[in-house]
Amino acid sequence: xxxxxxxxxxxxxxxxxxxxxxxxxxxxxxxxxxxxxxxxxxxxxxxxxxxxxxxxxxxxxxxxxxxxxxxxxxxxxxxxxxxxxxxxxxxxxxxxxxxxxxxxxxxxxxxxxxxxxxxxxxxxxxxxxxxxxxxxxxxxxxxxxxxxxxxxxxxxxxxxxxxxxxxxxxxxxxxxxxxxxxxxx
Numbered sequence: 001x002x003x004x005x006x007x008x009x010x011x012x013x014x015x016x017x018x019x020x021x022x023x024x025x026x027x028x029x030x031x032x033x034x035x036x037x038x039x040x041x042x043x044x045x046x047x048x049x050x051x052x053x054x055x056x057x058x059x060x061x062x063x064x065x066x067x068x069x070x071x072x073x074x075x076x077x078x079x080x081x082x083x084x085x086x087x088x089x090x091x092x093x094x095x096x097x098x099x100x101x102x103x104x105x106x107x108x109x110x111x112x113x114x115x116x117x118x119x120x121x122x123x124x125x126x127x128x129x130x131x132x133x134x135x136x137x138x139x140x141x142x143x144x145x146x147x148x149x150x151x152x153x154x155x156x157x158x159x160x161x162x163x164x165x166x167x168x169x170x171x172x173x174x175x176x177x178x179x180x181x182x183x184x185x
Contacts, residue, residue, distance in 0.1 A: 001137065003029040005098045007154065008036065008136075009146040009167045012175075018074050021164045024129055025083060025155055027095070027103045034131040037081055039123065039155060040163040042068035047124060051110060062114025070160070072125025081128055082109050083155065084119035100152065121156040146171060 008024040024036040047067050072081050082104045083097075092106035102119075112118040131139070139145055148171055158166045165175045 001029075003034065003136070003147060005101065005150045007039075007148050007150055007167055009148065009164065009171075011144055011146065014144055019129075023154065023163045023167050024073075025150060027081075027083070027097055027128075029136070031133060033133045034136045036129045037072040037083055037123070037125045038070060038129055040160045041071040042160045043071050043126065045069045045126075047113065050124065051113060054107060054110060067123075068160070070123065070125045071127060073127045073129030075128050075130045077127035079105065079127065080107070080110075081105055081125045082122055083125070084109065084122035085152075087112070087117060087119050089117055098150070101150070101155075121152070123156060146173075 003026045006026045006029075008022070008026060010019050010022040010024075012021075014020055014022070019038075022041070023039045025039055026034060026036040028035045045068060047065060047069065050069050051062075071077075084102055084104065085100060086096075086102055089112065091104045091109045094102050094104040094106070094109075096102055109119070109122075110124075113122075136145075140147065146168075148167065151167070151170060154163055154167055154170070168175050
C-alpha cells in the first residue's frame with residue numbers, strides 16, 4: 001500500500017485533539033514511514049503577514065491571496081512546507097509528489113508569490129505530520145483514518161472548515177451518519 005498523493009480523513013472517534021476531523025495530504029509514504037500536511041487547520045497568520053515577516057517587514061507591491069498558513073502538523077513546526085502545482089521554474093528543495101503536485105521546503109518558491117511565476121495553486125503549512133514505518137498502516141487498520149486519492153479541489157479550493165465534510169462526501173458518506181465502529185456508516 002502506497003498512500004503518497006492520497007488524503008487521510010480522520011474518523012469521528014479520533015481522540016487526538018490535533019487530528020480531530022483532520023484531512024491530511026500524504027506527501028510521502030515508503031518503507032521508512034510517512035509524512036503529510038494537515039489541510040484544514042488554518043493558523044491566524046495570513047500569507048501576506050508571513051511574507052512580510054520573512055522579508056523583515058519590508059513592504060512590496062505584490063498582491064497575495066487572502067489565504068492563511070495552515071498548521072501542517074505537530075512535527076517540525078518551525079519549518080515551512082509549500083504544497084503547490086508545478087511551475088516552469090525549479091526550486092532549491094522541491095519534491096515531485098505527482099504530475100500535478102510538488103512539495104517545496106525552500107523559501108525561493110515564496111519569492112514567486114504575487115508574480116506571474118507563482119504556482120497556479122499553493123498551500124503553505126508550518127509543520128507536518130509524520131509516522132514511523134508501519135505506524136500509519138496500524139492506525140488505518142484500527143479504523144482511525146479513511147483513505148482516498150488526493151483531490152485538488154479539496155486541497156486548494158474548498159474552505160478550510162469544509163474540507164473534512166467535503167472529503168467524506170466524495171467518498172459517498174454523510175458525516176452525520178458516520179459511525180466510529182468499523183464497517184458501519
